[in-house]
Amino acid sequence: MTKGTLSLQRCETYDQKLVYNAIQKLLAPLGGIKAFVKPGYRVLLKPNMLSCKEPEKAATTHPAVIEAVARICCEAGATVFIGDSPPAIFGRAEEFWDKTGFAAAAANSGAQLLNFESGDKKLVRFNSNGRQLTVYVTQHYYEADLVINLPKMKTHNLTRITGALKNLFGLLPGLAKAQWHKAFPRPVEFSDFITDLAHQLPCGLTIMDGIEGMDGQGPAGGRVVKPGVLMAATSPVTIDLGFCKIVGLNPEEIPMLRRCQALNWGAASLDQIEIVGEPIETLTIRDFRVPRLATMSLVPEWLINLARKLFWAGPRLLPDLCIKCGRCKKICPAAAIVISESGAEFNRKSCIACFCCMEVCPVDAIEMKTSSLLGLLFKLRGIKRNIRKRKN
Ligand code: SF4
Numbered sequence: 001m002t003k004g005t006l007s008l009q010r011c012e013t014y015d016q017k018l019v020y021n022a023i024q025k026l027l028a029p030l031g032g033i034k035a036f037v038k039p040g041y042r043v044l045l046k047p048n049m050l051s052c053k054e055p056e057k058a059a060t061t062h063p064a065v066i067e068a069v070a071r072i073c074c075e076a077g078a079t080v081f082i083g084d085s086p087p088a089i090f091g092r093a094e095e096f097w098d099k100t101g102f103a104a105a106a107a108n109s110g111a112q113l114l115n116f117e118s119g120d121k122k123l124v125r126f127n128s129n130g131r132q133l134t135v136y137v138t139q140h141y142y143e144a145d146l147v148i149n150l151p152k153m154k155t156h157n158l159t160r161i162t163g164a165l166k167n168l169f170g171l172l173p174g175l176a177k178a179q180w181h182k183a184f185p186r187p188v189e190f191s192d193f194i195t196d197l198a199h200q201l202p203c204g205l206t207i208m209d210g211i212e213g214m215d216g217q218g219p220a221g222g223r224v225v226k227p228g229v230l231m232a233a234t235s236p237v238t239i240d241l242g243f244c245k246i247v248g249l250n251p252e253e254i255p256m257l258r259r260c261q262a263l264n265w266g267a268a269s270l271d272q273i274e275i276v277g278e279p280i281e282t283l284t285i286r287d288f289r290v291p292r293l294a295t296m297s298l299v300p301e302w303l304i305n306l307a308r309k310l311f312w313a314g315p316r317l318l319p320d321l322c323i324k325c326g327r328c329k330k331i332c333p334a335a336a337i338v339i340s341e342s343g344a345e346f347n348r349k350s351c352i353a354c355f356c357c358m359e360v361c362p363v364d365a366i367e368m369k370t371s372s373l374l375g376l377l378f379k380l381r382g383i384k385r386n387i388r389k390r391k392n
């Protein structure tokens with residue numbers, strides 16, 4: 001018995017008409033939009049609006065995808081809303097909407113933009129790894145008859161990938177998100193938290209924008225890559241499994257997907273999924289780079305505890321780029337940043353390596369630095385991988 005369907009369509013440009021047609025084709029095997037949207041529905045689109053950057057930077061869901069989905073839902077008789085809560089919005093919602101192209105997508109499709117920061121919130125309690133947690137979720141999520149998750153295909157310094165599961169973290173409004181990095185500083189702990197949270201926040205449909213994505217130092221400072229694919233499924237777990245297959249990642253090495261298995265949530269692998277549309281083998285891409293820090297999750301916990309001083313990673317300033325805006329200081333959950341004459345300065349003792357500062361820096365003035373030993377470990381892994389590739 002299959003555990004869901006993954007629909008795939010090739011789409012290589014953000015030409016509005018092509019994207020609209022590709023999404024119609026993508027949804028057809030799932031029953032078309034009418035299987036999800038009834039006339040009069042209130043539909044919330046949840047794209048990824050991580051940073052105040054232009055769509056070409058591939059840090060955010062492309063407005064052409066948002067516009068196409070919004071149009072299709074409006075045509076089915078829904079009232080459509082678009083909303084997200086970036087970690088560093090700091091009262092600049094309009095600036096984010098303009099720069100990311102979300103404002104134009106809303107205007108062109110007849111959708112309305114929502115600012116999660118200013119609306120009501122609902123208190124949600126859930127259990128994660130034996131800990132009772134309390135989060136605030138935007139009330140807009142609960143007011144919608146249907147939530148459509150619109151993630152971007154990107155890497156993440158802490159969780160390795162930021163796809164469909166991680167995108168739901170943005171339903172928590174405001175700076176509170178940074179506090180969760182402090183509560184769960186390690187990649188596996190944080191991934192478990194994100195997965196347990198996503199499990200509490202079901203969405204009716206997920207459509208991933210993988211026309212252009214980001215690898216390397218994601219989710220904000222990586223390299224733009226062009227997988228040329230759109231994916232749709234009812235489960236975010238199915239989408240992230242498809243993402244892994246397309247970029248050549250083993251889902252077993254993605255802590256969020258391991259957690260899904262532990263929760264018995266969704267399919268354990270693509271073998272349990274019916275794949276429709278474009279054959280997935282024709283969509284795979286080579287040389288997709290995964291952030292190095294994520295390799296920390298492969299180092300055994302006892303070794304990390306024992307050798308914390310030897311294996312570390314943290315932010316480093318590129319002083320020539322820093323404009324001293326102070327956004328990194330404001331978001332830092334560990335109060336590890338001061339802004340001096342020469343720019344941002346990091347206190348390595350209090351830094352928990354969450355890289356929120358890197359995500360919010362508007363000019364990419366922060367990069368990741370690692371200890372020499374961790375750097376060596378990365379190099380060895382790189383050499384090993386190259387040897388394996390040559391053998392293949
Ligand atoms: S590092 Fe980036 S976010 Fe921090 S003060 Fe400099 S420019 Fe602003």
Ligand code: SF4
Nearest residue numbers: 332351352354355357
């Ligand atoms: S300095 Fe940057 S990486 Fe370190 S805790 Fe603060 S936000 Fe996170």
